[in-house]
Amino acid sequence: MVQWKRGRRPVLGVLIIVITAFATTACGAPAPPTTSAAPTAGGLGVPMPMMGGPRVDEASYLAEMIPHHEEAVAAATQLARSPRPEMRALGQRIVDTQSVEIQQMTGWLATWYPRQPRPEYHPMMRDLSALSGDDLDRAFLTDMIPHHMSAVMMSQRVLIAGGPLHPEIVGFASTVRDTQRSEIVLMRGYLASWFPTSTGPGGMGPGGMGPGGMGPGGGWPR
Helix, strand or coil: CHHHHHHHHHHHHHHHHHHHHHHHHHCCCCCCCCCCCCCECCCCCCECCCCCCCCCCHHHHHHHHHHHHHHHHHHHHHHHHCCCHHHHHHHHHHHHHHHHHHHHHHHHHHHHCCCCCCCCCCCCCCCCCCCCHHHHHHHHHHHHHHHHHHHHHHHHHHHCCCCCCCHHHHHHHHHHHHHHHHHHHHHHHHHHHHCHHHCCHHHCCCCCEECCEECCCCCCCC
């Protein structure tokens, strides 16, 4: 009987260790990162900043941000017809800033990642060409706010990814994030002041969020 007990002691010790480890994990030990369940912003493949999910490398960031900027420039050009000087100024600022950024990103992508595939882009914003007056301004604000939000989240994601980044991308992504975050605050103020009844759940007006992503077109490709 004594020999049996001695023979079982190592097994009992292993069981105690396993049970202790399981209890530690269940009580808050960090779990392995997951890439399958995080909600994305605007169909970008970009998880919300507070969620876990796939990280973004700089090649993908450049390839996806170029058409995103191009859409913003096309929409902002329409604000030249706005009756409000504030909106005309905002539109011109977006056109000037993001046109330069498109040139920068296109050059970096061609130099550093010439074989990077270009993603299929799904528009986030409606066609503004037939709109005018209040309809134009309201549609632009309700669509451009989530459009900017996706760029902010994409830029933050590439900065915190932990992978190798060119110094140019660190500065560029930081500028995009900070500039567009400031413009989001500005546009939300305009929307609340001029179109208070347009604000929907989450502070976005009708059309600001569509099925499967942000914006009427469902956002970026998944």
